[in-house]
Amino acid sequence: MICLLMVVLVSVAAADRSALQTLRQLDALYPELEHSRTIYVVENAPRLSVLAEPSKVIARRGGNATLPCKILRDENLAPNRKMRIKWTKLTSDYLKEVDVFVSMDFHKRSYGRFHGRVHLLNSSPSDVSLVITDITLEDYGKYKCEIIDGLEDATTVVALDLEGVVFPYFPRLGRYNLNYYDAERACLEQDAAVASFDQLYDAWRGGLDWCNAGWLSDGSVQYPITAPREPCGGRNTVPGVRNYGVRDKEKNHYDVFCFTSHFKGRFYYLMHHSKLTYDEAVQACQKDGAQIAKVGQMFAAWKLLGYDRCDAGWLADGSVRYPISHPRRRCSPTEAAVRFSGFPDKKHKLYGVYCFKGHN
Structure with missing residues (x-):
């Protein structure tokens, strides 16, 4: 046993001398290198990955959008007809995923409100x-593309953004x-959806200033x-x-920030021979083959179409x-805005x- 130990020690010593000699040779060739070196060795690199470029797509309500997802697959992998492709939508609080579309071989299926509206490119x-x-207002958000190929799997996330406008809202x-x-229902009734933080942040960068706190889609109040x-x-x-943090969705009460986008239709001020009560206003629009407009429709027409009218009207x-x-005397002289x-x-x-x- 002693002889064996001596042989091992001699071998180790010889290896150390060889390594030391190699280091000295490197020092002589590259004197600027530091003595402390870190070597990274990558083994078993993934044989399957997915790529999304661009990672953000901007669309408008009523239009179409293509969320990119490209498979990068090791050429040595055998073809697999049963490769599973799954698209899901992440909820605003990122706590769960909503099924959107699944494809495997000839089997394809779309889910829920996406049924009949989604397919692979x-x-x-x-x-x-x-x-x-x-595209609807509810389609806004982040989507996950997941590929499962046997024991290999890979995912990527793509954001779908909408052109639109954020507006603060409170009821009568x-x-x-x-x-x-209540906030969700209020926005829906005004042809809008509860805004996300990103939408509110973009609106703030665009000049939105509002001193009353309102709900956002993730359950926070800002x-x-x-x-x-x-x-x-x-x-x-x-x-x-300003951020009040996440609040109790049932017990706490605030205003709400709503988001709306382009609409399919015509928004207009009805020319009438006299001023109207609210009920008369509703009937006048119906007589004209229309409906009384919603708050979200006015904001969309103002922000996205440049609608300008100095006449106060019922909604x-x-x-x-x-x-x-176009700000002017007696008509919002200091700023472009929807006047309330x-x-x-x-x-x-x-x-x-x-x-x-x-x-x-």
Whole structure:
């Protein structure tokens, strides 16, 4: 045993001398190198991966979009007809995934509200990009492309963004009267959806300043400030999106930030021989083959189409507003905005009406 140990030690010593000699030779050839070296060895690199370029796609409501996903597969892998392609949508809080589309060989299936609106592009065997048609407000968000090939699997995430506008909203009941579920319904009733943080952040960067806190789609409550002042976080604070954090969706009550996008139809001010009560306004639009317009439709027409009208008119929620794209004296002189005149008594015969006539 002693002899064996001596042989091992001699071998180790010889190896150390050889390694030391090699290091000395390297030092002589490359004197600028540091003595401490780290060597990274990569083994068993993945034989399957997926790529999404670009990682963000911008579309509009009612249009189509292609979410990119390309398979990068080791050529040594045998062809697999049973490769599984799965697309899911991540919820705004990232706690779960919603099935969108699954494909394996000749078997293909779309799910839920995506049924009949999604298919694979299939421009090449490696292209499994997802095509979404007739895009809705609810389609906004992040999507995961997952490939399962035997024991190999890979995923990538693509964001679908929408052209649109964020607007703060509260109902006739007044400010801070909406729990999260009430807020969802309120936005839906005004042809909109609860805005995400990213949408609110982009709106803030675009100049949105609003001092009342509102729900966002992830369950948080926030508000955007471009001009710091005492009632809105303090005069000495920096501009930004103020965050109250995630709140109880049933017990806590705030306003809401809604998001809407392009619409299919015509938004217009109805020319009428006299001013109208709210009920008369509803009937006047119906007589014209339309419906009384919603708040989201006014914001979309103002922001996305440049609609400009200095006449205050009834909207579906009983509020009175008017959109100004070109500020001027007596018509929002300082800024382009949708001007809000409140929720007057519906029996007041003081206003016109904005109508919306949809078409496919």
